Amino acid sequence: MVFKLLSSEPLHDPLAAPAPTQDTTVKCTTCYMCACRCGIRVHLADSPDGPQVRYIDGNPEHPLNQGVICAKGSSGIMKQYSPARLTQPLLRKPGAERGAAQFEPISWERAYDILTERLGKIRATDPKKFALFTGRDQMQALTGLFARQFGTPNYAAHGGFCSVNMAAGMIYTVGGSFWEFGGPDLDRSKLFVMLGTAEDHHSNPMKIAISKFKRSGGRFISINPVRTGYSAIADEWIPIKPGTDGALLMALLHVLLRDDLIDHAFLKRFTNAPQLVVLDEGLREGLFAFDPDPAKGPPGDGRNPHNKLVFDKASGRILNAYPEGIADGCDPALEAPAEGYYTLADGTRVTPAFQLLRDRAATCSPQWASDLTGIPAARIEQLAHEMGHVALQQAFELPIPWTDAWGKEHPSTQARPLAFHAMRGLAAHSNGFQTVRALAVLMSVLGTIDAPGGFRHKAPYPRHIVPNYRAFNDPEMVKPNTPLNAAPLGFPAHPDELAILPDGQPLRIDHAYSWEHPLSAHGMMHNVITNAVRGDPYRIDTLMMFMANMAWNSTMNTQGVREMLNRKDAAGEYMIPFLVVCDAFQSETVAFADLVLPDTTYLERHDVMGMLDRPISEFDGPVDSVRIPVVEPMGECRPFQEVLIELASRLKFPAFTTPEGERKFKGYTDFVVNFQPQPGIGFLMGWRGKNGDEHLRGEPNPNQWEAYEKNNCVFHYTLPENMHFMRNWNQPYLDFAKEKGWRQKNDPVQLAIYSDTLQAFRLAARGQTTGRQPPDHLRARIDTYFDPLPFWYPPLEEAATDLTTYPLNAITQRPMAMYHSWDSQNAWLRQIHSHNYLHVNPQTARAAGIEDGGWAWVESQWGQVRCMVRHSEAVEPGTVWTWNAIGKADGAWQLAPGADEARKGFLLNHLISEELPFNTASGTISNSDPITGQAGWYDVRVRIRPADPDEAQETFPQMATMPAVPGVLGKAVQVLTYFAGRNAGRKTS
Numbered sequence: 001m002v003f004k005l006l007s008s009e010p011l012h013d014p015l016a017a018p019a020p021t022q023d024t025t026v027k028c029t030t031c032y033m034c035a036c037r038c039g040i041r042v043h044l045a046d047s048p049d050g051p052q053v054r055y056i057d058g059n060p061e062h063p064l065n066q067g068v069i070c071a072k073g074s075s076g077i078m079k080q081y082s083p084a085r086l087t088q089p090l091l092r093k094p095g096a097e098r099g100a101a102q103f104e105p106i107s108w109e110r111a112y113d114i115l116t117e118r119l120g121k122i123r124a125t126d127p128k129k130f131a132l133f134t135g136r137d138q139m140q141a142l143t144g145l146f147a148r149q150f151g152t153p154n155y156a157a158h159g160g161f162c163s164v165n166m167a168a169g170m171i172y173t174v175g176g177s178f179w180e181f182g183g184p185d186l187d188r189s190k191l192f193v194m195l196g197t198a199e200d201h202h203s204n205p206m207k208i209a210i211s212k213f214k215r216s217g218g219r220f221i222s223i224n225p226v227r228t229g230y231s232a233i234a235d236e237w238i239p240i241k242p243g244t245d246g247a248l249l250m251a252l253l254h255v256l257l258r259d260d261l262i263d264h265a266f267l268k269r270f271t272n273a274p275q276l277v278v279l280d281e282g283l284r285e286g287l288f289a290f291d292p293d294p295a296k297g298p299p300g301d302g303r304n305p306h307n308k309l310v311f312d313k314a315s316g317r318i319l320n321a322y323p324e325g326i327a328d329g330c331d332p333a334l335e336a337p338a339e340g341y342y343t344l345a346d347g348t349r350v351t352p353a354f355q356l357l358r359d360r361a362a363t364c365s366p367q368w369a370s371d372l373t374g375i376p377a378a379r380i381e382q383l384a385h386e387m388g389h390v391a392l393q394q395a396f397e398l399p400i401p402w403t404d405a406w407g408k409e410h411p412s413t414q415a416r417p418l419a420f421h422a423m424r425g426l427a428a429h430s431n432g433f434q435t436v437r438a439l440a441v442l443m444s445v446l447g448t449i450d451a452p453g454g455f456r457h458k459a460p461y462p463r464h465i466v467p468n469y470r471a472f473n474d475p476e477m478v479k480p481n482t483p484l485n486a487a488p489l490g491f492p493a494h495p496d497e498l499a500i501l502p503d504g505q506p507l508r509i510d511h512a513y514s515w516e517h518p519l520s521a522h523g524m525m526h527n528v529i530t531n532a533v534r535g536d537p538y539r540i541d542t543l544m545m546f547m548a549n550m551a552w553n554s555t556m557n558t559q560g561v562r563e564m565l566n567r568k569d570a571a572g573e574y575m576i577p578f579l580v581v582c583d584a585f586q587s588e589t590v591a592f593a594d595l596v597l598p599d600t601t602y603l604e605r606h607d608v609m610g611m612l613d614r615p616i617s618e619f620d621g622p623v624d625s626v627r628i629p630v631v632e633p634m635g636e637c638r639p640f641q642e643v644l645i646e647l648a649s650r651l652k653f654p655a656f657t658t659p660e661g662e663r664k665f666k667g668y669t670d671f672v673v674n675f676q677p678q679p680g681i682g683f684l685m686g687w688r689g690k691n692g693d694e695h696l697r698g699e700p701n702p703n704q705w706e707a708y709e710k711n712n713c714v715f716h717y718t719l720p721e722n723m724h725f726m727r728n729w730n731q732p733y734l735d736f737a738k739e740k741g742w743r744q745k746n747d748p749v750q751l752a753i754y755s756d757t758l759q760a761f762r763l764a765a766r767g768q769t770t771g772r773q774p775p776d777h778l779r780a781r782i783d784t785y786f787d788p789l790p791f792w793y794p795p796l797e798e799a800a801t802d803l804t805t806y807p808l809n810a811i812t813q814r815p816m817a818m819y820h821s822w823d824s825q826n827a828w829l830r831q832i833h834s835h836n837y838l839h840v841n842p843q844t845a846r847a848a849g850i851e852d853g854g855w856a857w858v859e860s861q862w863g864q865v866r867c868m869v870r871h872s873e874a875v876e877p878g879t880v881w882t883w884n885a886i887g888k889a890d891g892a893w894q895l896a897p898g899a900d901e902a903r904k905g906f907l908l909n910h911l912i913s914e915e916l917p918f919n920t921a922s923g924t925i926s927n928s929d930p931i932t933g934q935a936g937w938y939d940v941r942v943r944i945r946p947a948d949p950d951e952a953q954e955t956f957p958q959m960a961t962m963p964a965v966p967g968v969l970g971k972a973v974q975v976l977t978y979f980a981g982r983n984a985g986r987k988t989s
């Protein structure tokens with residue numbers, strides 16, 4: 001071994017085929033140590049208890065990670081054998097209080113009986129009294145179907161407190177978004193600008209792409225308040241104050257438009273920039289003028305008619321945007337004439353949408369943005385010029401012919417080698433939707449959408465703008481024993497599509513899709529407990545939570561939520577009468593459950609990452625993947641998928657049972673193979689058809705799982721090259737996508753530089769419509785924020801904060817080595833960090849009198865924490881930050897009482913409120929984006945001061961120690977066995 005260490009021979013070649021020994025076998029599946037879904041090889045050794053995991057490495061055959069694995073992925077073994085594993089169903093002991101973690105073990109049969117009886121009664125009386133909310137799960141196609149079949153609108157996954165601003169802001173503008181839905185084409189880019197991104201989304205693929213990009217000479221700029229992770233390897237770090245990215249983006253637009261650094265041809269043909277907007281007051285003010293003749297362009301879908309108008313400078317006439325406005329020889333105007341408007345035949349005054357953007361951007365000077373962002377005005381000017389230069393002057397053509405939606409054949413494809421990437425740093429603010437809109441518009445004016453070197457979509461995106469999925473919104477259709485007539489989640493395009501009661505109050509318990517947050521496309525999980533306890537708009541009976549640590553790091557106002565979970569009414573009943581928690585580990589939330597369902601790990605179950613939900617598609621075509629169990633479930637653990645199928649069968653949901661009441665599916669794997677929302681379309685798209693020889697669409701294949709298992713658990717369909725780019729307008733692609741069921745229509749997706757969808761809500765708020773209008777107390781709010789053009793406004797919490805008293809921004813990031821709260825239980829990863837510090841710029845810390853390594857109080861208007869401080873130059877002086885979710889409640893996750901995570905680790909969530917003051921009946925409103933309901937995690941303002949030397953040197957607040965629950969795996973027996981096994985003579989060389 002010593003010689004091997006000294007030789008130049010590699011110790012381990014990650015690309016070498018695994019070499020099973022007589023003791024080991026290798027099985028492929030998909031990682032779930034974070035949400036990136038890399039392919040992995042799990043090496044197993046026999047033991048008297050069955051195969052045991054020996055180690056995990058990356059699968060070189062997998063398209064996503066190509067063999068690369070990160071610290072988390074390779075540490076999966078310590079998650080599998082974590083002492084915190086739950087192993088049997090648990091029922092809260094009679095008389096025990098929630099939070100005390102006092103349970104008795106019960107059988108699965110008893111658990112199913114309890115649930116079937118309780119949920120059956122709810123479904124037969126008032127289905128909305130059942131709420132299902134899930135955390136970072138990857139099976140929303142199934143959980144959403146379960147809720148819909150149950151008949152409750154009260155369903156969502158975690159997106160409302162994660163990144164819905166990123167998804168919605170982009171999708172409502174360009175039809176796709178970053179990460180699973182699209183990303184930067186770094187293979188062809190020359191300048192890469194990353195905003196507000198930590199290492200957690202698209203992690204390994206992004207690292208691989210950046211590595212190649214930098215080696216090939218690309219320039220990488222990161223704009224972020226903190227210089228960690230990706231920012232640390234950027235060629236330039238531009239520090240920015242949190243919540244001000246929108247101001248920067250508007251100032252960049254100011255310079256690009258002022259200096260004419262824009263892609264005119266792209267804007268005219270592929271966006272709504274030249275389309276004419278009505279200027280006159282009235283029902284149509286701010287909406288696009290249109291030709292009532294529907295034949296004047298592709299039909300659209302009712303939500304998105306293509307009968308708009310443009311002014312043709314070549315002929316001096318007003319023409320239909322399609323087909324005349326894109327005919328050869330036409331030159332649609334992007335600006336108004338000298339008098340400020342064009343006039344339609346009926347006298348209506350109109351102007352191109354782009355003129356309105358010009359007017360808006362003109363007010364956003366670099367100096368204005370500099371004062372907000374902390375970035376020098378000269379740097380903003382220079383950055384805009386860099387972007388414009390790369391996108392326009394360094395552009396090149398790829399010899400790939402393609403045909404657009406109007407039949408025009410383009411002999412080559414125009415590359416725009418300027419790529420962006422952004423995530424929660426932009427999204428997790430109450431001004432995030434409009435900030436993301438500003439980014440999407442900036443990308444669009446430079447012609448980078450689905451262009452080589454720019455932003456590229458991944459199937460099934462692009463969607464329509466607005467996608468053809470309305471959320472369930474009909475209170476009359478919440479009926480006993482009746483499925484909903486639409487999915488609980490979707491994309492509203494008009495006030496008529498809101499989920500509200502006849503009096504305008506929210507229909508959903510989380511207030512999603514109400515006038516408070518109309519476009520909350522991912523629901524608002526962060527407000528469920530608060531609203532349910534308040535009975536706002538009604539009380540519920542049962543809240544089922546899966547993989548959501550709502551009593552700790554998945555919630556704002558952690559202390560308050562823990563108290564609310566325990567709150568009782570005058571009759572002594574809990575305000576939320578029944579809490580069901582499904583998790584694989586003894587999280588903080590488990591202590592509050594009435595019923596605990598022990599889930600499996602990702603190594604013990606089947607999973608699907610498919611086109612009905614969140615596939616792992618690549619730029620060149622759709623990709624879906626699966627997990628296949630590599631070890632048996634521990635104890636009595638059962639996959640939540642199986643639990644849902646079982647409950648759906650027992651409750652006799654129509655989609656899961658025959659008219660005679662017999663169950664349709666034996667279990668999850670059978671369901672995945674045979675369930676078809678449309679003929680030929682199922683959860684998996686590979687190896688369909690009876691013989692497995694059809695792809696994308698085809699009859700169910702009884703051997704589909706086996707086909708995935710033989711093929712590295714992944715199916716990758718490579719589109720022909722003429723469908724790789726410009727897919728918003730690429731007719732062969734649009735036809736193909738419709739045929740395969742990814743889209744309902746094959747009409748082009750014009751980019752929404754100007755959003756008449758937002759304007760429709762604004763008109764309702766102003767009383768300029770004949771249809772639904774918001775209640776009076778929300779009119780000004782809708783009017784202000786539903787601006788059809790992007791704009792920057794201060795995060796809402798700022799208006800509710802004394803900024804002199806609380807001058808600092810406080811933010812968190814997920815660390816590279818841990819994902820959410822999952823990994824503080826992981827023996828290997830805990831060696832990287834077992835506690836966290838508050839990172840403070842030395843200048844700021846010294847001004848506050850806080851030493852490097854010293855204890856300090858961090859206070860917001862909502863709460864306070866005591867923690868240790870690290871001086872760090874890698875954070876701009878007005879911001880303090882820490883890693884998220886390393887701090888734990890004492891005893892949770894089976895950490896020993898007094899462990900570092902509880903005594904030295906801390907949670908910033910204690911400083912954040914889930915609500916802000918507002919003139920509602922409760923006096924509050926969600927601390928969220930007023931458009932999408934995205935939680936404003938990064939808006940909190942704080943102050944810092946040194947702790948008194950006499951104070952306890954431990955973090956504050958401290959929780960009562962959570963005892964071990966029955967059946968929890970307990971001490972790290974398997975970890976010891978693992979090493980004992982090696983010592984006992986297993987071959988290790």
Ligand code: SF4
Binds near residue numbers: 070074
């Ligand atoms: S990035 Fe790491 S943890 Fe995430 S899926 Fe890939 S290997 Fe697993």
